[in-house]
Amino acid sequence: MEAHATKANSRRNTILETPTVEVAYQAVIGGTSKHRTVIIVGNCWVDYQGRASSTLEPGERTVILKPDGSALVHRPTNYAPVNWQPPGSIFRTAIKDDNLSIRAFRRKENETLEVTFDRIIMVAVLDLRDSGAFYLHASEKDMQAAILFQPALLEEGFRPIKAEKPVEPGFIDIMGVDKDNVLTIVEIKRNPATTEAVLQLQKYMEVFKNDPTRRIRGILVAPELARGAQGLLAKLGLEFKALSPEVCADVLKRKRSKTLTEFF
Amino acid sequence: MEAHATKANSRRNTILETPTVEVAYQAVIGGTSKHRTVIIVGNCWVDYQGRASSTLEPGERTVILKPDGSALVHRPTNYAPVNWQPPGSIFRTAIKDDNLSIRAFRRKENETLEVTFDRIIMVAVLDLRDSGAFYLHASEKDMQAAILFQPALLEEGFRPIKAEKPVEPGFIDIMGVDKDNVLTIVEIKRNPATTEAVLQLQKYMEVFKNDPTRRIRGILVAPELARGAQGLLAKLGLEFKALSPEVCADVLKRKRSKTLTEFF
DNA sequence: TAATAAATGTCGTTT
């Protein structure tokens, strides 16, 4: 069976079907050394040694080696790779016992991933040009921006003073005053708020508790409260305001269109 | 430019190089309908609407559609996909304005991912056979097993009574008695133990606190304590025992070889 | 470098 590469495409991309181990080896070596994206599909087994260790017995999988040193081993199921190596790994490709062995290791973390193929269905060596911008909306930062733009989302009369205020334990999402001028600490979560979120708010509260004469409020903003959070919140005298990322995204969308209207 | 498929391989796998949109469309439709793994490489843009929303401007990427309804969009960098859909998505492939459009949506979560290709470098439709077992070692479960096998890993004289004991808030990793017969609750973490882990142990402690005459101990087992955890632990009168997953893995390895010795 | 918080977290398990 002969390996095949379409010439019209070979300037930048090489695709080999059912190549021999030797041919695949040459392609992978060439691809990783030139920092190409390399996709290998075939029958393989995987060993990982590092923070944990794992063994994956033989089967047909898709392996992706990226120019930045990421490595992924994907089975035919699941979003997550069964084995992987984050960016910064170094690839070592070799022929061992007539099999194609690819090792990805990270020196600092002393982690090694080894994939061994005894039968290769496809090797693609791809020079991908990708500079397209990526925009993500409705993150926690977006919720913060929405409240700052429209403070009534929190409650009537709320006036923000500072966002991302640095304090000892970290950063206060929003600090402000309520309609009665009471200092108000706001902690925002885009997911149901856990006990951990309550503790986080409590830590920020404690920064201002050295002055017992001044009343302060702590408000946890999230789409909902997780199970255990309700009790802890009440015990600590903190408050909860339900607010979803979707509503915030809408507010920001209106803000953007308004800005455009004003601009023209 | 003619699309090409190696016949020798086409029983189970089809690989097309620089196919037209029409040819790619037929291949993707055929692949997803037969629950094959489909890999598409080409110039595309991506829109996502769901828990968040995102836009990715044109560029060359690798898209993987899996038989279980997972979808991945990988740029040439990073371990994580830039866009994705977890298992259970339904794929809808179409030609729109001479482009190849692939939509993956999950009805329950009301999430949609749409990838549109205007130029296709490769389409691979793969019938991958993968039933190999996956073994992960040195997990939290392994640490539990190691302590149960060699209780002195926790402390001299410790005697386990029950593992995974179900109580109101969840499951106690290990319950036992110390050398003085004092009831001891053990919570295990394979990573540096956070305040959340301390709270988890505390929740289990409270189950037994209704009898104030009986002394009980709570021990948090982990390779180390995270920053905030120390203070909370002390405040709650709980204890910490440093134990690494590696040491546990060694103990289990010795156990296995011993079992083997006994067997032969 | 180490710690902290966020994530479209994902994934398995149990209620």
Add this chain to the structure above:
DNA sequence: AAACGACGTTTATTA
């Protein structure tokens, strides 16, 4: 179906 906890979580941010 919903919730809880583990994860080789990864990643970005900041001290």
